[in-house]
Amino acid sequence: MTHSKTLLSLACAALMACGGGSNSDVEQPPLDSEVSLTSLTLALTDAEGDFLQYEVDVKSIRLTNTRGDVVDALPGSTRVDFAQYTDVSELVGITQVPTGYYRSAVARVDFSSALIVAQDENGNAIAATAVDAEGNPLGEVDVEIDVSRFENAQGFWLRPGRAARFTLDFDLDASNLLTIDDAGTPDDVSDDSATTEVSPVWVAEPELDTEREHRIRGLLQSADTTASTITLAVRPFHHRTGDFGELTLAVASDAHYEIDQQDFDGEAGLTALAALPADAPLVASGHFVQSEERFVVDTVFAGSSVPWADGEFAKGIVIARDAQTLTLRGVRFAPSAPHGIAIGNDITVNLDENTTVSRVGRSVDHGTHGISIGSRVRIYDEVTGGELHATHVGLLKNQLRARVNTTQDGVVSSELSLFNGLRPDALQWTLAGADPANYRIADSGLPHSLTDGDYLKARGWVSAYDFTNNQTINSFDFHASTLVNMAVDSRGAGLHLHWEDGSAPFVSAGADAVHLSLAGLHKGSVSFAGFRNPLTEDSVVTLVPAQDGRSVFAIADRNEQNIAMFTSFESMSAAAAETVAAGQSLARINAVGQWDEQIGEFTVRRMVMVFASDE
Incomplete structure (x- = not known):
């Protein structure tokens, strides 16, 4: 007999589109204007879920306008690991497209060679197989994304003479129902297996998120030290060939560079970049500045510091180590592997006295001791094949989420919930003298109002540890460079509800609640x-709309496998009430928004309701 452990993430055939609401003053294009072309920039990202790896082939993304023009927004099939994009967007291409209103997009995703790894509540990594609702292995899946409610219910408008930007978010949490089978041995995960029932959910936005980090990869075409700009031929993800457009990026005056494993800052870095040959590989990250209508990057990797170069790379999180050996949970890049990526179990990396260590934007004072438990790293081995021997280790900035225990003398002691996307139990903290239940975060003098019980998000660097003598070097575990109070009463909460068939959770449904x-x-x-x-049966939850109107709602019929989309809370509420009156029951809700625990009120930013017949 087997026992199933189910991690609930809403599975529904939802096609989600969000955008501005109705506006009678929206400028309309002239009816007699000639068709012209404009530039469209496409970015891909992902909403957070419990997946360590979710690698699939995005075969195509096609947009259709009201004239019937069909545009390929993605120049070629692209291998994407969406689990790596919960906090960052990847720019995938710039193309010239006809102007006009676009009312639909179709994304084709191929799951036939998918590589999916989930983590259970204890942080154990378990490979999963993607299946459909009948349990059959998935192949290619087309998802139509309705964007007709953009721009005064006309569609996504590409204006003449104005560059357009479009983001597609593959929502892993809403797309997957993950079931882990423990094979009758609850304390042993080595023989566990998993399936994930997939109904892809895409969220479309006619803009770029100015708060989210954007990553742009490509081949260097030029670096202008006078204008402080970089021009590159875009090569998203792991593409080394293909025409994905060309883009010029502004570079911040205090940008940090790693070029051929050497660190530079500011003007010196841009000068070193300009000395590289044309078509040198480059990866830049930064933010889109809406007021300036341009990308401004603050971190640049180039030359042999990019995994496209000769040799082998590995990238991931250090989950264990001793004096000379790291255990890395991540991926290994190898030119001979399919898609350039070799996926396997946890990766062993050997260090020696010749291993160099760098950290973009700051020197490393303690050599290889700076590579501690939890560190997010890029490993370079100049020799391909066999075991990985680290010629160079680049430390990358880390991100954690936690709940505050105490704050004292510049140290915020907290209970970790996620560290670089991993559950705390996945890492062997005691090897570095750390405790995930009381993790010490140095606030670095950053202004904050954190107090006991608050939820926080921090970015920064793991503290060094002397692994030769098993001694702490600092009185804290993490050095924060940013520290954010997540203020869950105003942002950053999720609502997850699941009823058995036949329940009647609706009390009332109105225009405002x-x-x-x-x-x-x-x-x-x-x-x-x-x-x-957890919420209990004694609780009452009230759903209310966000006041700025920038929300999206979906009502799905689980039996008929169809979905209705809404940008109006009032229209969604009325349709939900009609569905209940027609004899269907609310089975699930998955929502993102804000939670006021005192009054049990959830302000909805994005929500999917799944209904099922009582039969």
């Missing part, structure tokens, strides 16, 4: 910063 009873609730929680706080 939907009141739910949790009687008969099978599973329910509100999540903050990676923590899930």
Whole structure:
């Protein structure tokens, strides 16, 4: 007999599109204008989920306008690991397209050679197989994304003479129902298997997120030290050939560079970049500045510091180590491997006295001791094949989410929920003298109002540790460069509700609120910063719309496998009430927004409701 452990993430055939609401003053294109071309920049990203790896082939992304023009926004099939894009967007191409209103997009994803790895609540990595609702292995899946509600319900408008930008978010949490089978041995995960029932959910936005980091990869065409710009031929993900457009990026005056494993800052870095030959590989990251209508990058890797160069690379999180050996949970890049990526179990990396260590933007004072538990790293081995021997280790900035225990003398002691996307139990913290239940974060003098019980997100660097003598070097575990109070009453909460068929959770549904009873609730929680706080059957939840109107809602019929999209809370609420009146029951809700625990009110930014017949 087997026992199934199910991690609930809403699975529905939802085609989600979000954008501005109705506006009678929206400028309309002249009816007699000639068709012209404009530039379209496409970015891909992912909403957070419990996957360590979710690698699939995005075969095509096609946009259709009201004249019937079909545009290939993605020049070629692209291998994407969406699990790596929960906090960053990847720029995938710039193309010239006809102007006009676009009302739909179709994304084709091929799961036939998917590589999917999930993590359970204890951080164990378990390979998963993608299946459809009948349990059959998935192949190619076309998802139509309705964008007709953009721009005064006309569609996504590409204006003459104005560059357009479009983001597609593959929502892993809403797309997958993950089931882990423990094979009858609950304390042993080595023989566990998993399947994930997939109904792809894409969220489309006619803009780029100015708060999210954007990554741009390509081949260097030029570096202008006078204008402080870089021009590159875009090569997204791991493409080494193909025409994905050309883009000029502004470079911040204090940008950090790693070029051929050497660190530079500011003007010196741009000068060193300009000395590289044309078509040198380059990866830049930064933000899109809306007021300036351009990308401004603050971190640049180039030359042999990019995994496209000769030799082998590995990238991931250090989950264990001793004096001379690292255990890395991540991926290994090898020219001979399919797609240039060799995926396997945890990777062993050997260090020696010749291993060099760098950290973009700051020197490393303690050599290889700076590579500690939790460190996100890029490993370079100048010799391909066999075991990895680190010629060079580049330390990358880390991100954690936690709940505050205490704050004292510039140190925020916290309970970790996620560290670089991993559950804390996945890492052997004691090897570096750290405790995930009381992780010490140095606030670095950053202004904050954190107090006991608050939820936080921090970026920064793991503290060095003397692994030769097993001694701490600092009185803290993490050095924060940014520290954010997640203020879950105003942002950053998730709502996850699951009823058994036949329940009747609707109390009332109106234009300004939907009141739910949790009687008969099978599973329910509100999540903050990676923590899930359970809800009980005695709770009452009220759903209310966001005041700025920038929300999107979906109502899915699980039996008929169809979905209705709404940008109006009032219209969604009325349709939900009609669905209940027609004899269907609310089975699941998955929502993102804000939670006010005192009054049980959830302000909805994005939500999917799944209904099922009582039959």
